[in-house]
Amino acid sequence: MGTMTNLVWRQLIKEKARTFTTILAMAVAATLTVATLIGINSARHSMYQDNIQNTGGLQFVLSKVNQETALAIQKKADISESVRYQQQGQISFADQVPNQPDSPLLMLPKPALQRLIQPILLEGRLPQNEQEVMLAQDLISDVYAVGKTVAAQRNGQRVVLKIVGSYRGYAGLMASDGAVTTGHFDGTKNYAVAAAFGNYGNFYVKLKKLTAQYHVGSDQQRVNELALERAGESRDVKVRAMFVLLVIVVLSVIGLVSLALIYTSINLSVQAQTQRYGLLRSIGATPRQIRQSVYLQALTLVLPAILLGLLAGIGGLSLAFHELNRIFKASGNTFQLLLTISWWPILVSGFFMLLVTLLAARRPAKRAAQVSPIAAVRAQSASRKVSQRMLRQGMLGRFLPTPIAKLAYKHYRRLGWSKVTMMTTLALSLMIFIGFTSFFRGMLTFSDETISRQADVTITKTQSLASADFSFNPRRLPGVKRGTVTGTTQVGLKNAPQAFHDRLNVIVVSDQTFGTVFKDQPTIITGSRLVTNSKTGKRQQQWDTPKDFAGTLELANEQSNQKTLTQPMKVVTKTAAEMTDWLVSDQSGLVLSASRFRQISQALQIKNDDITYAIQVLLIKPNFHETVASALRHEVPHAALFDQIENDARGSSFQLAIQVMVYGFLTLLTLVSLANIVNHIFANLLQRRRSLAMLQSVGTTPGQIVRMLALENGFLFGTSMVIGSLLGTLLGWILHQAVNTGITMAFQVPWLEMGMAGLALLAIWGIFAGISFQIMRHQDIDQLIRVG
Incomplete structure (x- = not known):
């Protein structure tokens, strides 16, 4: 040493x-x-x-490779996990959907089924033998439903497979139009490998190197891009x-x-x-x-x-x-x-x-x-070099009432670079706290009021008008407070009135509901949104259709020969707020009974009678959502279910995690800034102990010195607070403008953050005054003056 x-x-x-x-x-x-x-x-x-x-821990799939290549990929040193499967045929659905391409029939061994299909299982169960198959959700229909059979070509032979389940086609690494069975490998062609690198760092560089080595094209690759992003x-x-x-x-x-x-x-x-x-x-x-x-x-x-x-x-x-x-x-x-x-x-x-x-x-x-x-x-x-400007009394000094206040202001003006350093540090700390805290508070508490009101649980399915069950009563389900059963489609409008579009939503309800709720009167329900003007920051109500319209609409359907059929209809308008006893979400459109809509479809020669059949419910208590969701799945099989309660819980959990991390960061940042401010203040105090002792030696009391120091810090804090608040507001506005592109969020002056910062400075000011008083009372004046 x-x-x-x-x-x-x-x-x-x-x-x-x-x-x-x-x-x-x-x-x-x-x-x-x-x-x-x-x-x-x-x-x-x-x-x-x-x-x-969602992909069983696997990151990518390389398909349409031969058996030798598949085995070689699995043995690569940087591949930590992998499973292998094979395309062994195809299934045609052209009899139900014209021009529908054949769907691949994929044979997955049981380990591959567990890794790739189990996480995205939608309905039913996994195949247990070669005579069973699962279909992607888009292939499920009334004809090809769970429990029914489907014909397929497998290794050149026609086979009949029992449908035992469905999977979410867009959630994993499997084909979105695929059919999955199990069994044994056959032959050396049409293999696929689902794998994961041991370390996902530089993933795409590794994948590019791997695919180049084995000559795998981009159309043969599928990647879990969301997880990697x-x-x-x-x-x-x-x-x-x-x-x-x-x-x-x-x-x-x-x-x-x-x-x-x-x-x-x-x-x-x-x-x-x-x-x-x-x-x-x-x-x-x-x-x-x-x-x-x-x-x-x-x-x-x-x-x-x-x-x-x-x-x-x-x-x-x-x-x-x-x-x-x-x-x-x-x-x-x-x-x-x-x-x-x-x-x-x-x-x-x-x-x-x-x-x-x-x-x-x-x-x-x-x-x-x-x-x-x-x-x-x-x-x-x-x-210290003192300029002529520092020696002047200053404008504020002329109005100060006491000698102690004048002395404090005089010394404050003569602090020089020390004052600039402390003021800069304090102002920057305040700017960071006010700007970032107000920005994150606005982002984390922002609610987009243009989003429509949603039902607690909704299940939807595209089906024909004839097969839709409008007589179902959602209120018979336990835990349901109110519910609606509707079918939604669109019709054209000819000579549409002002503020209407050329197409209009049609909400089809049961004949009974149309008679009791709407008095057999075709009714337009219109919803509204609060839209914030990004320039003025003011919110204004925007209606989907005019809220006071009453008159005749010409429903229309343009034929292939360019001839347009029309059907006049007298309608009235009610707002969604007026229909809250029946409506559970902010739907907008023309309400018609099922029989009335069939008549209009015939008159307009509308050949496609598909509608979006939907059951929407509001719950008595949120904890009923799982029971109700299960009951709706049973009532409407092979349908898409949206559980707003579950989504809200997940969203609030994510928001809580983000809030904790963001505010934790800001809290630590604030602690560092406060420690910095305290350091500056006490450093200045310790440097001046000798000069303050001289003031005490000529009769100045500790209380007067503390008041002088408090006023000095008051001038410093006040000036820094004004500068820091202005800079913090500017920083918040810049951050707000940077993100205010895809959403409309009004900027608000951060008065709350300014108040919090002011209270923090006031607390530091009071603590410093108390500590200064104790130091002044107990310091040895003689020893400090004799130093040197």
Whole structure:
């Protein structure tokens, strides 16, 4: 250990309180860095794991390869998991859907069924033998329903397979129009491999290399792109660049506040050791050695701070994730946050803190090296240059009522660069807090009021008007408060009135409902939305159709020979709000009975009588949603079900997780900023203890000195608050404009954040005044004046 190193160690051990305080300040900055980077990495990995479950943990499929290639791919060293299957024929559905291409008949061994089909099973069960088959959901119909049979060509032979289930064709890696059976491999052609790399980093580079090696074309590849995008792996260079930019922006913000905090801590330590540096210079220490000792002291302090930051950051994230996962589980959400600790966030955090510390120590090290031995021994600081402007009383000084207030304002004007540094740091801290907090609060609490009101549970199915059961009563299901049974389609309009489009939604209801609810009167139900004008920020009500229209509409159907058939109809209009006793969602359109619509279809010669049959219900209590959903699936098989209760629970869980992470980041950022402000204030106080002792020696009481210091800080805080609030509002507006492209969100002045910042500054101001009073009462005036 060298002489300078030994001296640094002895000084740090001697000044234990200052050493501990500096390490603690650095540890707060390190905690913020570690928690942010590991939090981002963990969130990415958690979303990847949640989405990769839809494909059984497998990332991609390479199809239409021979058996030798499939086996070779499975044996690759960087492939961690894989299953193999084979296309053994096809099924034709042209008898039901003209021009429908043949669907591939895929043979999956049981392990492949469990990995690829079980996660996306929609109805029924998995095939158990070669005589059973599952169809993609789009292939299910009244003719090809679960329990019925379908003819297929398998290995050149015609076979009849029993349909035992269906799967979500657009959710996994399987063909969206496929049919899946099980059995044994046959032949050496038409194989497919579903696999996953051991590490999804640089996924598309690895996939490109693999497909190039085995000559697999792009039309033979299917990838779970959603899961990989959640992990930060995307084909789009812009998406990857956005993630890198996000990390850079976050680190820049953290670096800004951390740099100011660490600089203040190191600078305060250097100023307290000015006399010591002068003594070292007087016995032969070179400026380079002094400068190196400051750097060494800073690095010595930052190493334990990094370790503390790692422990605090990882421990805090672990507790937060545990609590969030408990909330997710209680709400029935399967999503789980996984704490992922990898090498890159730790290395980046450590390197980042070392870099920030070295940058923060640069100027204090330069000042320490420039200390004059004689001036240091005498404890004389360099005379501050005071300009003519600083000597003037100033406009505000003329109106101050007491000598203490005038003295405080005079000293405030003469602070020079110290005042500029403190004001800049405080204003930037306030800008970051006000701007980012208001922006995230607006984003996290934003509700798009243009979205229509939704039913709690909805089930829909496209079917013919003749097969639709409008007599079903949803209220007989347990837990249902109110429900509607409708069929929706569209008809054309000729000579459409103003504000109408050339096509109109038609809502078909039962004859009984049409008579009791609508009094056998064709009725247009119109809904409205609150639309925010992005320029003015004002909300205005926008109606789907005119709310006061009453008159005749010409329903029309254009024939292939360009002849248009029309049917006049007198209608009245009611708003959705007037129909809340019957309507459960914001549907808009012309309500007709089933028999009336059949007559109109015949008159207009509408050949396609397909409608979107829908049952929509509102529940007595949200916890009935699973029971009602199951009952509706039984009532309307092979239909699409939308559970708004489940979606809301999942959405609220995600929103809660995002809120915790965002506000956690902002809280740590605010703590760093507050620590920085406190550091500045107390550094200024300790530097002035001798001059304040001189004021006490001529009769100024501790109370008067404290009032003077409080007024100085009041001027400083007030000015910084005004500047920081303006900059924070500007930052919030810039962020708002950056995201206000796909949505319409009105900008609001962040009065709440300004109030919170003002209260925080008021609390610091009061605490500082109290501590200053205690210091003034107990300091040794004689000793302070005799120094030097």
